[in-house]
Amino acid sequence: MLTEEKEDYLKAILTHKGDTTFVSNKKLSQYLNIKPPSVSEMINRLEQTELVATKPYKGVMLTQKGLAHTLDIIKRHRLLELFLIQILHYDWEEVHQEAEVLEHRVSHLFVERLDKLLDYPTTCPHGGVIPRNNQYKELYTTDLLQFSAGDYVNVKRVRDRTELLVYLSSKAISIGDEVLIVDKDDTNRVVMIQKGETVTILSYDNAAHIYVE
Template structure:
């Protein structure tokens, strides 16, 4: 099993579609908040170990071995999140940090038993797909930024960002809620949405990691 740090790099690459395209070192650096020279050094190690492929001036992508390994990490993380909520009563903003710790410390046997206990779920508490048989494609990929003012949207997935989840919980907003896009402020880069009786203000960067389906009239 790789170190926690290396696994975090692999997840970061996959989160930037690093199976289909090359991801820049800058994007990885900003995502993980790690200095560029350290990123370059770590990617070099991962390439030597066969988990990634790098190309000058383009960046890095996962190798087939790296992709399969990363899917195992994602599966472990998301099953643990679901277990923590359904069995131990965690809230959805609490589970991510806990799962980040546990995902590096459980065995494949534990994951298989957990999967069976939870009846082989399709998605995690945040709406993310749980990978199976080497297949990984999120069910919901249209971010709130893609919708127009006046659209009614069902929230289907939120990327794991603890601060964002805490904020959404403070607004009583969760998966399955139906919201209305009230205003898109291109100058200040904020999105205003209506959720029940509450108005929720999102930065464009946060709105970009909340995904939904438009409700037809």
């Protein structure tokens, strides 16, 4: 079994579309908040185990072996999130960090039993797809910024960003909710959305992590 650190690198590579393109060490360094020499050292270790391939001046990409392993990690994580919410009654903003810890410690048998218990779900509590049979592309990829003031949209997926999830929860906004885009302010880079009588202000950065249709 890989270490937690190695698995975090694999997920970071896939997050940056490392299944189809090379990802620079600089991007990984910034995303993981790890110094570049340490990133280079870890990439070398992953390449030795044939989980990634590298190309000079291009970066790193997942191999088929690496992709399969990464999808297994994501499946574990997202099933655990569902279990924590549906069975243990966690709130959606609480489950990400808990699942981050548990995903490295459960067996394949546990995951299979969990999948069956949850009736083979399609998505996690945040709307992210649960990989199956090498099908892993997200179902919802259009973010809030692609729409205009006056549009009604339905919240379908939110990135696992704890502060954002806590904020949305405080405004009673969750997956499946319809909201009105009241205004988009390019100068201050904020979006105002409304659910019921409540108006919520989102930075462009946060709005880019909310996927709607």
